[in-house]
Amino acid sequence: MAQVRLPEWMNGTKGPARTTGLMRPRRGFLEKNIEGVSFLVREMVAPRVRSPHKGLLQSIDQRARVGGTLLLVLSGAFMKEIGPLAGLLVLTLVLALLSSVSFSALFKRVLPALVLAAVVAVPLFFDLIGGQASDGGTAGVEVLGYRVVFTVERLGTAGLLMTRVAAMVTPVAVLLLSTRESDLFKGLQGLPVPSFFVTALFMTFRYVFVLLKVVEDTSLSRRARTIDPSRLGDAQRWFASRAGLLVERSLRSSREVAMAMSSRGFTGRIRTLKPNGLKARDYLWIGFVSFVFFISIGL
Amino acid sequence: MKGEEVYRLEGVSFSYGEVPALRDVDLRIGAGDNIVVVGANGTGKSTFLKILDGLYQPSEGTVSFYGRRLNGSADSKAFRERVGLVFQEPDVQLFCPTVFEELCFGPLQLGLEEDEVRARVEDVLSMLGLTSLRDRAPYSLSAGEKKKVAIASVLTQNPDVLLLDEPTTGLDPRTQVWLMGLLYEFKRAGKTCVVATHDLGLAEDVADRVMVLDESHRIVADGRPVDILYDKELLLGANLIHEHVHRHGKMVHAHSHGPNALHDEHG
Amino acid sequence: MHIPDGYLSPKTCGVLFAAMVPVWYLALRRVERTLDVERLPFLAFSAAFVFVMMMFNFPLPGGTTGHVAGGALAAIVLGPWAGVVAMSLALFLQAILFGDGGVTAFGANSFNMAFVMSFTGYYVYRTLNRGRDGTRWLWAASFAAGYASVNLAALAAAVELGLQPSIAQSTTGAPLYAPYPLSVTVPAVLVPHLLFFGPVEGVATALVVSFLARTNADLLYRPAEAAPRPMWAVVVVMALLTPLGLLASGTAWGEWSVDELHTIAGFIPEGMARLEGWWEGLMPGYTVSGMGPSLSYIVSAFIGSAAVVAGIYLVGKVWHR
Numbered sequence: 001m002a003q004v005r006l007p008e009w010m011n012g013t014k015g016p017a018r019t020t021g022l023m024r025p026r027r028g029f030l031e032k033n034i035e036g037v038s039f040l041v042r043e044m045v046a047p048r049v050r051s052p053h054k055g056l057l058q059s060i061d062q063r064a065r066v067g068g069t070l071l072l073v074l075s076g077a078f079m080k081e082i083g084p085l086a087g088l089l090v091l092t093l094v095l096a097l098l099s100s101v102s103f104s105a106l107f108k109r110v111l112p113a114l115v116l117a118a119v120v121a122v123p124l125f126f127d128l129i130g131g132q133a134s135d136g137g138t139a140g141v142e143v144l145g146y147r148v149v150f151t152v153e154r155l156g157t158a159g160l161l162m163t164r165v166a167a168m169v170t171p172v173a174v175l176l177l178s179t180r181e182s183d184l185f186k187g188l189q190g191l192p193v194p195s196f197f198v199t200a201l202f203m204t205f206r207y208v209f210v211l212l213k214v215v216e217d218t219s220l221s222r223r224a225r226t227i228d229p230s231r232l233g234d235a236q237r238w239f240a241s242r243a244g245l246l247v248e249r250s251l252r253s254s255r256e257v258a259m260a261m262s263s264r265g266f267t268g269r270i271r272t273l274k275p276n277g278l279k280a281r282d283y284l285w286i287g288f289v290s291f292v293f294f295i296s297i298g299l
Numbered sequence: 300m301k302g303e304e305v306y307r308l309e310g311v312s313f314s315y316g317e318v319p320a321l322r323d324v325d326l327r328i329g330a331g332d333n334i335v336v337v338g339a340n341g342t343g344k345s346t347f348l349k350i351l352d353g354l355y356q357p358s359e360g361t362v363s364f365y366g367r368r369l370n371g372s373a374d375s376k377a378f379r380e381r382v383g384l385v386f387q388e389p390d391v392q393l394f395c396p397t398v399f400e401e402l403c404f405g406p407l408q409l410g411l412e413e414d415e416v417r418a419r420v421e422d423v424l425s426m427l428g429l430t431s432l433r434d435r436a437p438y439s440l441s442a443g444e445k446k447k448v449a450i451a452s453v454l455t456q457n458p459d460v461l462l463l464d465e466p467t468t469g470l471d472p473r474t475q476v477w478l479m480g481l482l483y484e485f486k487r488a489g490k491t492c493v494v495a496t497h498d499l500g501l502a503e504d505v506a507d508r509v510m511v512l513d514e515s516h517r518i519v520a521d522g523r524p525v526d527i528l529y530d531k532e533l534l535l536g537a538n539l540i541h542e543h544v545h546r547h548g549k550m551v552h553a554h555s556h557g558p559n560a561l562h563d564e565h566g
Numbered sequence: 567m568h569i570p571d572g573y574l575s576p577k578t579c580g581v582l583f584a585a586m587v588p589v590w591y592l593a594l595r596r597v598e599r600t601l602d603v604e605r606l607p608f609l610a611f612s613a614a615f616v617f618v619m620m621m622f623n624f625p626l627p628g629g630t631t632g633h634v635a636g637g638a639l640a641a642i643v644l645g646p647w648a649g650v651v652a653m654s655l656a657l658f659l660q661a662i663l664f665g666d667g668g669v670t671a672f673g674a675n676s677f678n679m680a681f682v683m684s685f686t687g688y689y690v691y692r693t694l695n696r697g698r699d700g701t702r703w704l705w706a707a708s709f710a711a712g713y714a715s716v717n718l719a720a721l722a723a724a725v726e727l728g729l730q731p732s733i734a735q736s737t738t739g740a741p742l743y744a745p746y747p748l749s750v751t752v753p754a755v756l757v758p759h760l761l762f763f764g765p766v767e768g769v770a771t772a773l774v775v776s777f778l779a780r781t782n783a784d785l786l787y788r789p790a791e792a793a794p795r796p797m798w799a800v801v802v803v804m805a806l807l808t809p810l811g812l813l814a815s816g817t818a819w820g821e822w823s824v825d826e827l828h829t830i831a832g833f834i835p836e837g838m839a840r841l842e843g844w845w846e847g848l849m850p851g852y853t854v855s856g857m858g859p860s861l862s863y864i865v866s867a868f869i870g871s872a873a874v875v876a877g878i879y880l881v882g883k884v885w886h887r
Binding site for chain 3: 046070073074076078081103110112118123126158168169172176196197198201203205206207208212215224236239240241247251253255257258270279286287290291294295
């Protein structure tokens with residue numbers, strides 16, 4: 001094989017750089033976001049991998065755990081008054097406490113939903129809505145040319161919405177913070193969800209990481225090559241090419257995986273291990289959650 | 300039974316669309332054979348193994364397994380119980396939430412009773428030293444651990460024929476040595492093994508029979524390791540070794556880098 | 567566009583979830599026919615792809631970014647049925663892992679984003695692209711698909727939210743869930759989508775589809791049947807647009823009175839009211855003779871939960887034999 005010869009312009013070196021200090025790379029939104037997203041996803045998984053502290057929820061069978069949490073959320077959907085909803089929220093927080101779930105982590109997870117609810121609730125107080133006529137809202141304040149009205153009813157509606165959102169989002173957050181993904185998916189499997197769906201879900205979860213890695217690798221290599229990634233047209237074309245790459249990788253990998261599954265005897269229907277039986281404590285939990293649910297229908 | 304014919308390939312060729320991957324393969328594999336297929340990247344080793352595992356239908360020619368033609372029957376339970384393939388990329392093969400479940404997957408799909416499945420999995424876990432990993436998620440393991448889990452997940456099927464695609468690639472030295480020990484054990488247990496690799500050292504250590512695939516996608520040699528691995532021209536032509544010129548002090552040497560035997564030319 | 571928990575009444579959630587069940591069933595059947603064993607990893611990878619796409623920030627002028635929902639893209643690349651499944655899987659993961667979109671609202675979000683968005687995108691694309699060659703048409707068809715799909719999905723969401731005040735009210739008439747009526751939700755949701763999110767989705771869809779068409783055209787879905795007869799598409803689009811008919815009664819948005827709202831939205835709550843009675847009827851023994859109403863209520867709840875526990879126990883026994 002012929003020896004490789006370097007072209008002329010590669011010879012020699014440039015000598016020391018004349019600029020002082022580090023060059024702050026102008027990060028394009030693309031890189032920033034891919035890294036940010038990957039980080040977010042990883043961070044999402046990591047605490048749970050480390051999580052299994054001993055606690056109330058952790059000692060309950062996964063299926064009962066997942067089903068019970070869903071039932072709690074459903075209870076929140078049926079309640080009609082702020083009192084019971086607040087009660088439900090408190091109950092969930094107690095569960096969190098008993099399951100060694102960090103309140104600050106819980107708060108971080110729930111906060112976005114609460115903020116959104118607050119933002120949604122704000123216009124309630126402005127007199128833009130023609131429909132809310134039964135207010136008697138004359139005791140208003142002028143703000144920026146709009147009338148802001150505080151009445152018991154409007155406050156009640158806003159409060160109800162926010163409490164309901166909090167009561168429905170927190171149980172899911174608690175579940176996530178106290179359960180490993182493998183248990184989460186195992187739990188879903190036991191419920192009346194087709195096992196095909198759960199397996200597909202798990203595989204999807206897994207392949208998200210694979211694809212993210214592909215994107216990350218290619219994005220980082222791009223950064224190494226250019227220092228001005230913020231030209232819009234380029235960035236958009238780059239986005240398109242990454243998406244295309246993902247499609248390609250997805251299809252190729254899925255064929256390989258299909259072969260691997262065939263190779264191990266998969267013919268289209270998945271057989272899984274029969275789950276362990278439920279214990280007394282699981283039944284207690286189920287009974288308790290069902291109780292809360294039935295109560296909530298009428299409240 | 301040792302010596303019984305397991306595979307017979309006659310005139311087998313395979314192409315991905317227009318691109319040829321394997322050409323005119325004619326060979327037989329007997330029970331208990333320990334074969335290493337060597338070839339540079341892209342010569343068709345993976346394709347060969349996939350054909351042996353019934354995952355690809357040859358574009359031309361026939362493949363017979365224990366005398367029966369392999370076409371649609373490759374999906375039959377009887378076939379899947381007897382042949383297992385360890386893919387090159389463990390990630391492709393690991394798709395269950397825990398290592399334990401991963402190992403259970405194969406035998407479960409083959410219809411074994413759950414108690415027996417569990418027993419087998421426990422045995423394989425301890426055999427490969429994976430018991431501490433049983434509740435871990437496979438995708439969170441290191442490369443070496445993933446490889447072990449991938450192999451373990453095929454072993455629980457208890458196949459008679461083991462196909463391994465580049466098993467040592469990407470492994471750290473200790474795990475590589477472990478793997479070679481494992482392959483010896485399979486040999487002792489009477490399994491039929493076909494290993495595809497470009498690592499000639501592995502071939503020398505493990506094989507009873509070596510096949511060489513060259514860049515024309517044909518099998519250009521099939522024989523004993525001692526005959527093939529010392530055949531410098533053959534290996535050079537197949538792009539498995541390279542000539543090298545370097546200096547030792549004032550002497551200039553031209554010799555090839557290959558398995559130890561060849562390198563010992565300068566003594 | 568993901569609707570979180572707490573904004574839709576249980577009846578709405580239930581109805582939309584029930585509407586999706588046949589869609590999912592059909593979708594799985596369709597995918598099974600074409601792919602067999604490959605179906606599972608293919609769907610998982612497609613869903614992962616959609617998931618990652620939804621996370622991506624699409625670069626926009628001014629250094630800002632926008633999000634792409636990807637329903638049209640999924641349908642164009644995978645076909646509408648596989649697109650539905652992939653989107654549903656991605657949405658489910660987003661709901662439980664990220665809290666992006668509610669758990670009870672999963673049926674609604676699937677309806678809007680997995681069903682409406684995918685099918686609209688697919689049929690718009692196919693209809694515009696039928697028998698035409700050339701990159702400009704491809705671009706236009708993909709853009710239109712992305713634009714139309716996202717807006718229709720947004721409209722569906724807006725309608726679902728806007729109906730809540732008339733469907734679910736407290737005894738004083740105050741809304742129990744999403745508190746704004748149609749006259750507010752529809753413009754509030756639709757306008758940003760028509761003006762901003764729609765074009766963004768359109769551009770992103772067009773870019774990706776034309777990239778794929780250029781580099782690796784057989785990655786794009788090719789339907790087994792000939793391009794759909796326009797009649798089919800028209801029917802589907804009409805069905806999806808019926809909510810718009812609700813708005814066509816001509817009154818200026820700001821002046822809708824509560825009565826008008828009730829008449830327009832009336833026929834939907836009627837169906838839901840029927841469901842309502844059914845729920846309460848489930849409650850075993852609402853009153854127990856001899857006890858006060860609240861106590862008997864609690865006892866009923868207790869009996870109900872005991873029944874649930876017993877039921878699960880028995881099912882477990884039978885299942886495991």
